[in-house]
Amino acid sequence: MARSSSGESVLERVVRILEAFTPSDRALTVGELSRRAGLPPATGSRMVADMVTHGLLARDADRRVRVGTRLWELASRASPTLSLRELAMPVLEELHGHVGHHVQLGVLDGEQVLFVERLSADQAVINYTRIAARLPLHASSSGLVLLAHAPADLQERVLAGPLARFTPFTITDPGELRRRLADVRRDGFVVCGGFLHPEATGIAVPVRDEGRQVAAAVSVIVPNDDRARDRVAPLASAARRIEQRLLTH
Amino acid sequence: MARSSSGESVLERVVRILEAFTPSDRALTVGELSRRAGLPPATGSRMVADMVTHGLLARDADRRVRVGTRLWELASRASPTLSLRELAMPVLEELHGHVGHHVQLGVLDGEQVLFVERLSADQAVINYTRIAARLPLHASSSGLVLLAHAPADLQERVLAGPLARFTPFTITDPGELRRRLADVRRDGFVVCGGFLHPEATGIAVPVRDEGRQVAAAVSVIVPNDDRARDRVAPLASAARRIEQRLLTH
Numbered sequence: 001m002a003r004s005s006s007g008e009s010v011l012e013r014v015v016r017i018l019e020a021f022t023p024s025d026r027a028l029t030v031g032e033l034s035r036r037a038g039l040p041p042a043t044g045s046r047m048v049a050d051m052v053t054h055g056l057l058a059r060d061a062d063r064r065v066r067v068g069t070r071l072w073e074l075a076s077r078a079s080p081t082l083s084l085r086e087l088a089m090p091v092l093e094e095l096h097g098h099v100g101h102h103v104q105l106g107v108l109d110g111e112q113v114l115f116v117e118r119l120s121a122d123q124a125v126i127n128y129t130r131i132a133a134r135l136p137l138h139a140s141s142s143g144l145v146l147l148a149h150a151p152a153d154l155q156e157r158v159l160a161g162p163l164a165r166f167t168p169f170t171i172t173d174p175g176e177l178r179r180r181l182a183d184v185r186r187d188g189f190v191v192c193g194g195f196l197h198p199e200a201t202g203i204a205v206p207v208r209d210e211g212r213q214v215a216a217a218v219s220v221i222v223p224n225d226d227r228a229r230d231r232v233a234p235l236a237s238a239a240r241r242i243e244q245r246l247l248t249h
Numbered sequence: 250m251a252r253s254s255s256g257e258s259v260l261e262r263v264v265r266i267l268e269a270f271t272p273s274d275r276a277l278t279v280g281e282l283s284r285r286a287g288l289p290p291a292t293g294s295r296m297v298a299d300m301v302t303h304g305l306l307a308r309d310a311d312r313r314v315r316v317g318t319r320l321w322e323l324a325s326r327a328s329p330t331l332s333l334r335e336l337a338m339p340v341l342e343e344l345h346g347h348v349g350h351h352v353q354l355g356v357l358d359g360e361q362v363l364f365v366e367r368l369s370a371d372q373a374v375i376n377y378t379r380i381a382a383r384l385p386l387h388a389s390s391s392g393l394v395l396l397a398h399a400p401a402d403l404q405e406r407v408l409a410g411p412l413a414r415f416t417p418f419t420i421t422d423p424g425e426l427r428r429r430l431a432d433v434r435r436d437g438f439v440v441c442g443g444f445l446h447p448e449a450t451g452i453a454v455p456v457r458d459e460g461r462q463v464a465a466a467v468s469v470i471v472p473n474d475d476r477a478r479d480r481v482a483p484l485a486s487a488a489r490r491i492e493q494r495l496l497t498h
Contacts (some may be wrong), residue, residue: 010259011303021327055266058329067327069358075324077379078270078316082308090371093342109318122339132325 007073027064042189081116088242096236102221106142138163139170141192141202142217147216160239169194201228205239276313284458330365337491344487351470355391372470387412388419390441390451390465397433398463418443436479442473450477
């Protein structure tokens with residue numbers, strides 16, 4: 001790999017530039033982008049020009065820079081997560097028509113849940129996730145399902161903390177978290193009332209792949225009321241149907 | 250930009266490697282990948298190793314290589330197409346619940362339609378598109394809508410041909426195509442019976458952004474029967490609601 005005089009590879013810079021964009025900052029000036037990526041202005045400007053030439057970035061009419069449609073296309077059309085998402089989509093749509101609010105599909109990536117799909121109703125209860133957003137494993141229903149079935153070394157790293165508190169209901173005690181993970185494995189679902197937001201309850205179930213390994217979690221986010229548990233049955237049924245589609249595709 | 254001894258930039262190689270993956274070839278050996286990308290094996294192997302390190306590619310258990318989840322995340326979370334897609338999604342879901350079959354959201358990219366969303370029913374009529382797939386402008390309903398409102402120079406380039414034939418119903422005559430584009434601008438919708446597949450009809454309407462420019466096309470793919478035109482009204486209504494969401498978000 002070609003390296004600059006600072007010993008940094010071109011790929012490192014590409015990734016740092018892409019990491020500078022966020023859902024709330026989808027367009028940046030070259031100056032802002034260089035600062036966020038920690039690059040000298042001349043280097044940032046040259047990198048941006050090259051990335052625009054190759055369609056990885058695009059310039060707005062006002063010369064601000066965005067992630068390129070071509071990059072999205074290249075990343076999406078062969079993405080394993082998109083394949084899972086496409087198989088699951090008809091089931092997620094039907095579940096969303098039934099439960100309303102938010103329906104999500106999440107996968108384990110590193111030490112977090114990465115959400116590969118989210119369907120939201122206009123009047124849905126608040127929550128924090130969106131497509132391609134991440135949440136910590138200990139504080140979300142999808143995260144608890146994925147962590148309960150994760151390799152032991154990952155579980156121990158997460159249990160070793162720190163376990164960030166979001167509300168008074170977030171589990172921050174390692175012993176309690178360990179017991180909840182055992183419950184998830186026994187019950188096959190988890191209900192998390194107010195872990196991330198006091199008014200929202202997350203409910204999640206595992207989705208197993210052809211080899212019976214847990215590949216994803218399907219979850220719904222609903223208001224924090226007595227009816228939350230009524231959603232476990234339709235959610236479990238949706239997970240079984242996604243598994244069936246994984247087996248037969 | 251750092252260049253190899255062949256004068257090719259690292260970014261060019263990155264793009265060629267990503268282009269080697271397709272929806273039907275989501276996983277490739279390093280050898281296959283190098284051949285498809287036109288790279289010497291040693292160069293391909295080194296590039297793949299660096300791209301895996303940075304999360305742009307990932308290795309399977311069987312050592313085959315895939316597009317990395319991290320790349321999908323970086324490309325998606327700040328993508329302008331994803332922003333449009335997220336705003337449109339509740340409307341697309343409702344339209345899909347009503348019409349069934351396939352509902353799609355496409356944008357103009359280069360001289361093709363790029364589909365940023367597709368909702369499909371299990372028993373839907375056949376069609377060719379999928380998420381992040383492309384179709385030629387002259388042969389799809391979304392393409393005709395986007396082409397009808399595209400800059401004049403793009404229209405002239407497409408009209409100058411070649412206009413590929415997919416079925417006996419595909420428009421391949423430049424004069425006829427020019428007349429159809431005028432019809433689309435006058436009518437505000439287009440119905441394409443059998444352009445891509447003899448059994449499927451595409452119907453598309455434009456979606457305008459805050460500045461009243463056509464930003465996307467919403468389309469449905471339904472069976473090639475008498476009832477196809479009944480879908481124009483719900484489609485037009487969906488487009489108006491997406492425009493309202495673009496205005497108020």
